[in-house]
Amino acid sequence: MVGFGTLLNMVGIIAGGGLGLTIGNRISEAYRQMVMVACGICLIFIGAAGVLAEMLVFKDGRLVSTGAVTLLVCMSAGSFLGELINIEGRVLRLGTWLRAHSGNRDDARFINAFVSASLMVSIGSLAVMGPLSESIYGDSSLLITKTVIDFLTIMVITIPNGKGCLFAAIPMGIIQGLITLIGLWFKAAASAAILSNIVLTGSVMIFCVGLNLAFDKQIRVSNMFPAIGIGILYACIPW
Structure with missing residues (x-):
């Protein structure tokens, strides 16, 4: 069923976070920090693997390297556009609104x-390829895999x-719901180049999330x- 994987993913995040809140006080600060670093390093390798695979x-x-120009153009132009419209600021404002309207106003x-947490579970190859695979091919296996990963990750970072x-x-x-709708829309038109560029750019971003988590980068x-x-x-341009 189209959409099932994303719904399951949402349940997994909530369940993982709930478990993290439940066991949090029983785990020392040193252990928490080490687990955060370990998760960040794992994300770095997951992101690097996605980039290298493409x-x-x-x-x-x-063995030869391809796509360096594609990666440079997409990441530099995309980052410039993101800074221009200030996506980070909008996400922060959404977080402020949620804090005020969810009874957590005093939670710094x-x-x-x-x-x-939103960046960790909303970007990367699985977050994009999972919904596309489900909507285009009817295969939810990637989203089920992502659910397990997100459950463990959110449990750890919630502590x-x-x-x-x-x-x-x-x-x-x-985000994954919109990607699912997009997949349904261009079901017959999604070329291998489009899917490759999605995985390539998404994997770079999950690599950066890992850097933030493991090395306290900003x-x-x-x-x-x-x-x-x-x-x-870029993939649609006839070079």
Whole structure:
């Protein structure tokens, strides 16, 4: 059923966050920090693997790199556009609104928790390819896999960051729902180049989320999100 995977994903995020809130006080701060670093490093490798899978190909019996120009154009143009329209600021305002209207006005961690968790579960190859695979091919396996990953990730980051992480289910559901609708719309027209560029740019962003999490960086990853749209347009240009 189209949409089932995203609904299951939302339930997994809420369940993982709820479990994290339940067991949080029983785990030391040192353990929490180490788990956060470990999750960040895992995301770095997941993102790097996605990028390398799209850029490295065998040609004439040897491994060659492709797509460097595509990646540079999509990420630079997309990041510029994201900064111009200030996606990060809009996400922060959404977090502020949710904090005020969900009984968490005094929770200083709420906004950062919401933004960080939203970025982790809403971007990357699985967040894009999962809904597309479900809508185009009727295959929910990628979204089921993503649900398991998100359950564990949100459980871990909720322990030090609080209940704001649970609300990441909202933007994730909206984004993946829109991607599902897009997949239904161009079901017969989605070329391999389009899908490749989506995975390529999304994987770079999940790599950056891992850097933020593991090394306490402040990369405005949400402002890179237009790179996915640029990648789709770039693939449609007859070079």
